[in-house]
Amino acid sequence: MKLYTKKAHELHDLLVNKEISAAELVRAQAERIEAAEPKVQAFITRTLDDAMAQAAKVDAKIAAGEAIGPLEGIPMALKDNMCTDGVRTTCASKILHNFVPPYDATVVTKLKEAGAILMGKCNMDEFAMGSSTENSRFFATRNPWDIERVPGGSSGGSAAAVAAGQAVFTLGSDTGGSIRQPAAFCGVVGMKPTYGAVSRFGLVAFASSLDQIGPFTRDVRDNARVMNAIAGYDLKDSTSAPVDYPDYEALLGQSVKGWRIGLPKEYFGEGIDPEVKAVIEKAVKVLEGLGAEIGECSLPHTEYALPVYYLIAPAEASSNLARYDGVRYGYRSEEAPDLITMFKKTRAEGFGEEVKRRIMLGTYALSSGYYDAYYLKAQKVRTLIKGDFDQAYEKFDVLLSPTSPTVAFKFGDRTDNPLQMYLSDICTLSVNLAGIPALNINAGFANGLPVGLQLMGKAFDEAKLLQLAYAYEQATGCHSQTPDLGV
Amino acid sequence: MSLTKDEVQHVAMLARLELSDKEVEKYTTQLNDILGYAQRLQALDTANVPPTAHVFPLQNVMRDDCVDPSMAREKILANAPDEEDGFFRVPKIV
Numbered sequence: 001m002k003l004y005t006k007k008a009h010e011l012h013d014l015l016v017n018k019e020i021s022a023a024e025l026v027r028a029q030a031e032r033i034e035a036a037e038p039k040v041q042a043f044i045t046r047t048l049d050d051a052m053a054q055a056a057k058v059d060a061k062i063a064a065g066e067a068i069g070p071l072e073g074i075p076m077a078l079k080d081n082m083c084t085d086g087v088r089t090t091c092a093s094k095i096l097h098n099f100v101p102p103y104d105a106t107v108v109t110k111l112k113e114a115g116a117i118l119m120g121k122c123n124m125d126e127f128a129m130g131s132s133t134e135n136s137r138f139f140a141t142r143n144p145w146d147i148e149r150v151p152g153g154s155s156g157g158s159a160a161a162v163a164a165g166q167a168v169f170t171l172g173s174d175t176g177g178s179i180r181q182p183a184a185f186c187g188v189v190g191m192k193p194t195y196g197a198v199s200r201f202g203l204v205a206f207a208s209s210l211d212q213i214g215p216f217t218r219d220v221r222d223n224a225r226v227m228n229a230i231a232g233y234d235l236k237d238s239t240s241a242p243v244d245y246p247d248y249e250a251l252l253g254q255s256v257k258g259w260r261i262g263l264p265k266e267y268f269g270e271g272i273d274p275e276v277k278a279v280i281e282k283a284v285k286v287l288e289g290l291g292a293e294i295g296e297c298s299l300p301h302t303e304y305a306l307p308v309y310y311l312i313a314p315a316e317a318s319s320n321l322a323r324y325d326g327v328r329y330g331y332r333s334e335e336a337p338d339l340i341t342m343f344k345k346t347r348a349e350g351f352g353e354e355v356k357r358r359i360m361l362g363t364y365a366l367s368s369g370y371y372d373a374y375y376l377k378a379q380k381v382r383t384l385i386k387g388d389f390d391q392a393y394e395k396f397d398v399l400l401s402p403t404s405p406t407v408a409f410k411f412g413d414r415t416d417n418p419l420q421m422y423l424s425d426i427c428t429l430s431v432n433l434a435g436i437p438a439l440n441i442n443a444g445f446a447n448g449l450p451v452g453l454q455l456m457g458k459a460f461d462e463a464k465l466l467q468l469a470y471a472y473e474q475a476t477g478c479h480s481q482t483p484d485l486g487v
Numbered sequence: 488m489s490l491t492k493d494e495v496q497h498v499a500m501l502a503r504l505e506l507s508d509k510e511v512e513k514y515t516t517q518l519n520d521i522l523g524y525a526q527r528l529q530a531l532d533t534a535n536v537p538p539t540a541h542v543f544p545l546q547n548v549m550r551d552d553c554v555d556p557s558m559a560r561e562k563i564l565a566n567a568p569d570e571e572d573g574f575f576r577v578p579k580i581v
Contacts, residue, residue, distance in 0.1 A: 102562040196543045209541050238548040239541065307525040318502060325503070327575050329566035336578050340503070348505040356504060360495070360514055361521060363502040377528050379538030384531070386539060418517055419524060435542025459542075 004032040004165030005482050008074045008222045011168060015062065015073050022058035022073035026051050026117055029075040033119060033166045035487040041141050042151075042161040044080045045088050046120040051075065054117045070225050070249075072115030077167035079158045080121040081128055082213070083202040084108055087118070091204050092136035093126045095324045095331045095350030105202020106234045107171060107213050114229045119167055122157030126352045127321065128178055128206045130154050131424045134415055135354045143185060144483040145449055149408040152182030155216070159186040162216045163483055169217045169226050173203055175210045176309050177403075177428025183216055183440040184403035184452020187481070189223045189469070190216050192428075194459045195435035196241030199234030207316035208239075210309075210432040219479040220441065220470040224248035227462060243460055251463045252470045257291030259468065262396030266302035267427055272405045275446035280402050283443040283453050283472065287400075290471050297396060299388040304381050305430040310422060311365050311378035312433070317355075318362030324350060357418065386434040393458045398468055401427055403440045403452030431456055439465040442478045489519050 003011070003025060014020045030048050037043060058073035078084065081091045083101035085108075090096045104112070112118075125135035133141045133156025141156045143149040144164040151160040155172025159182035162170050172179040174192035183190025191214040198213045205211060215226035227248045234240040263284065268277060288294050326332035326346035333349050336342035351359070365374040392399060404427060414421040431438040436459050443453035453472075455465045473479050495515045499506045506514065560573060569576040 099566055102558050102565070195541075196545075235550055239543065239545065241543055241545075301531075304528060304531065307528050310521060311525055311528075322503075326568055327577055328563075330568070332568035338578050339580050342578055343503040344505040347503055351504075356506075356510070357514060357517060359502050359504065360498055361518055364490070364494075364498045364518065364522075367498065367501060373529075374522075374525065376538055377533065378525075379540060380533035380536040381528055381531055382539040383536050384533070386542065419520055433539075 003028045006168070007218050008071060008168045008225060011074055012070055015068065018062065022055040022062070022117070023052065025073060026055040026075055029119055029167070036164045036166050036485055039142060039147055039485055039487065040144055040160050040164045040166065041139050042122055042157040042164065042166055043077070043120045044090055044092065044123050044138060044157070047087055047118050051117045051119055058115060069115050071111070071229055074116050074168050075119045076111065076116045077120050077122050077158065077161050077170045078108065078118065079124050079155050079170070079172045081124060081173060081204040082108060082171060083204070084118065084121065087121065089121065089204070091127050092124045092138055093350065093352070093355070094137045095346070097331060099330050101202070103202065106199035106236060107230045108202065110230055116229070122155070122161055122170060124157055125154035126355050127204070127317070128154040128173055128175055129317070129354050129358055131177070131181060131421055132409070132414065133157060134411065135352060137352050140411065143408045144485055145187065146408065149410050149449070150185065152185035152404070152408060154178040156182045158216050159183050159188055159190065162186070162188045162218060164485060165482065169215055169222055171213055171230070172216055173211055173213050174432065175207050175313060176432050177425040179214050179216065180403050180428050180438060180440040180452065180454060181425060184450065185408035187442040187450030187483070188216050188218060189220055189479070190214065190440045191223050191227060191462065192431060192438050193227070193231060193462055194241070194437045196239050197231050197245070197437070197460065197462065199237040199240050201234055201236035205320040207313040208320060209316060210313060212432070220466055220473050221249060221252060223439070224252055224466045227466070231462070241460070246463050248463050248466050251467055254467055255291065256287070256468050256471045259292045259398065260396045261287060261292050261294050262297035262392055262399045263294065264297050264299045264302070264392065264399055264401055266299055267401035271423070271426065272402060273407070273446070276402050276406060276451050279444040279446055279451040280453060284400065286472060286475055287468070290475060295396065297392045297399065299392060299430065301381065301384045301388050302430060305385055305433060306422060306426060308378045308381045308385065308433060309429040310361070311374050312382065314358040314362030315365045315375050316362070318359045318366065321355070321359055354418070382433050385430055389434045389436060398464060399456040401454045401456070403427055403454040407446050407449035407451060427454060435459060437462045437465060439469055441469045441472065444478065490515060490522065
């Protein structure tokens, strides 16, 4: 039995029926990580010893006839920007290469309480800045569908691990597309929840008004299941939303007949690969066949999302990353004759090129004399972008688009030109600026590479996105294909 | 408006980043490209548009004033690049 292609809900049933033990599952998972890792390189840190101890506890519970929770005993992994008590958390940066957090992020606490078993920490673009995971200071992660290509980013390790069967589910973080774009490139389900729906406590901050944690899974049911475990109000995050959170999994399986789906015309225009467009158009037909009503809509300020994002995100990052000074944790330069030299050398040696570029950009955009022209202007246009969505949702329940204008690209293709790299996020950025939820599912393939479909909803409408995605998945079986790594 | 090398040096100082001459050159070109691209925002009239700092308008989030245990000092200092007598140690300041 190939356990590494199974979904969490299937594995849960196997555990409950005593067809496998949690120890067997964790051992099989560790073997799969071992076998696939030379090709995929998804992990920065592995936590096998602790995982085996956790599995033994779950097995004792099952042996004693106790009920287990829906994620209990399920192997998972986390993007390496979520704090794990006693387990190194690096953000794929030299400046945090030796940082061992003294506490757990809220999502980690919640998943531990749910009984999920941590197998390791996944590779990413340094401080989540990038779209290909090539900006990791340690090594590049490869796309399991074609190891000559990038897995996307910044949560590339988390996406690749799920696609390659190295974890049943993982968490990533999404500031401008960093869950959805790698999910699209790796052919897995990836959710960027509404801003405030999942606690950011213990997530190393990149751009605080945009960052959001969400799950990567092999199917929609698993995604709903992990959302059930991580969504909710948290006292420790002052931007956490005090609203009622539904049981996402229980709501799956309903008819989508009569649902109004809008196709924002700006997301189907110039720059979208024709083969990607064809796959998405076919998916739209499937949804129409399920009874959904399709219509065109417009998000007229879409063209401004990229410049708005690349002012707001670096500005917030330059402020957040000021804390890395070599005093309390992380890397400190050997050359530190005085305090200011220590700061400058530590940061020069500790940060990589893209991180420095964004710190520079953000510092400039916030500096005296330029604040109004850049940062404030960007915040005002952000209001217009959010307004576009508010208007569209007066007529439509869900908006649909490609997740990325292209399939996964080759290594080095876009590293020389930052602006070109930034364009890979053109379909995903607006969602973060508007704070709404969006879900990527695999729509099909173009030349053997996965094409991602993005569903965007109203704030706190994750349940609707999951229901629609579930209907599509059940109709097409799009979640049944897995890459063949030859291992 | 274009950014000069001197301004890039000044911004690097504000950000506490030591840059090589080569980096200054590279960032001057790249930041000008990106800021040039951002100029297109000026085409929009936003005189009467309020800025969005946060999408979810929460204000003055308070918690109850109750005492919780703090993190252990040793656990926090375990990450310090340099420490002495329970304090973080840095190069001489004055």
